[in-house]
Amino acid sequence: xxxxMHVILVVxxxxxxxxxLRMLFEANGFRVVxxxxxxxxxxxxxxxxxDAMIVDLGLxxxxxxxxxxxxxxxxxxxVIVLSARTAEEQRLAAFEAGADDYVIKPFSAxxxxxxxRAALRRHVRGELPQGKLELNGVSVDLTLRTARRANGRAVxxxxxxxxMLETLIRHADRVVTHKALMRxxxxxxxxxxxxxxxxxGSLRRKLEDDPxxxxxxxxxxxxxxxxxxxLKVDPQFPEE
Numbered sequence: 001x002x003x004x005m006h007v008i009l010v011v012x013x014x015x016x017x018x019x020x021l022r023m024l025f026e027a028n029g030f031r032v033v034x035x036x037x038x039x040x041x042x043x044x045x046x047x048x049x050x051d052a053m054i055v056d057l058g059l060x061x062x063x064x065x066x067x068x069x070x071x072x073x074x075x076x077x078x079v080i081v082l083s084a085r086t087a088e089e090q091r092l093a094a095f096e097a098g099a100d101d102y103v104i105k106p107f108s109a110x111x112x113x114x115x116x117r118a119a120l121r122r123h124v125r126g127e128l129p130q131g132k133l134e135l136n137g138v139s140v141d142l143t144l145r146t147a148r149r150a151n152g153r154a155v156x157x158x159x160x161x162x163x164m165l166e167t168l169i170r171h172a173d174r175v176v177t178h179k180a181l182m183r184x185x186x187x188x189x190x191x192x193x194x195x196x197x198x199x200x201g202s203l204r205r206k207l208e209d210d211p212x213x214x215x216x217x218x219x220x221x222x223x224x225x226x227x228x229x230x231l232k233v234d235p236q237f238p239e240e
Contacts, residue, residue, distance in 0.1 A: 115173075
């Protein structure tokens with residue numbers, strides 16, 4: 001029986017990084033399509049209909065942001081940005097354009113592979129909240145709005161904490177920007193970053209083994225938060 005291979009489109013102009021990515025993904029059962037320009041990436045996306053895309057931002061013809069924006073007009077394909085740009089406004093621009101994830105160069109090959117796999121699983125299952133979620137030994141029932149530990153003991157979450165957790169679950173393994181999270185929780189006319197930090201801290205105290213080093217409700221500095229379900233956070237990169 002022939003097993004269909006996931007197709008991953010890499011839009012990257014550095015040939016050394018292209019070679020590393022080709023070897024990484026081909027060794028793990030992917031078919032890789034390489035492009036080194038933004039225009040070529042846009043065309044390849046339409047021709048090959050990849051299952052996931054990796055896009056550099058510093059391309060020789062256009063900014064990679066344009067690739068993401070053009071693809072988002074017609075496709076929900078997972079897009080992972082791979083870039084040396086670390087400025088907050090550049091990362092925000094990528095997420096606002098429609099990127100699913102953002103990995104900074106130099107990068108860990110196993111982490112990048114894990115992020116791509118997580119994006120593929122999320123894309124297959126969709127972004128609607130699941131009925132139940134097991135998170136760090138806590139069973140969260142989104143329908144009943146309850147949370148219990150394995151020993152049956154209830155974890156008491158406030159209605160606002162439930163809304164915040166539901167939003168993070170709906171976008172599991174993706175970054176939810178501060179602005180988007182505040183809009184979902186408090187509505188479009190209120191932005192309260194201090195309260196957001198307070199409630200995130202409260203969720204961590206209730207759901208994390210070590211709230212000072214969260215492994216599930218993680219911070220994307222200057223951008224927002226991510227609920228990590230599939231991807232394991234490498235302990236050598238402590239959460240700030």
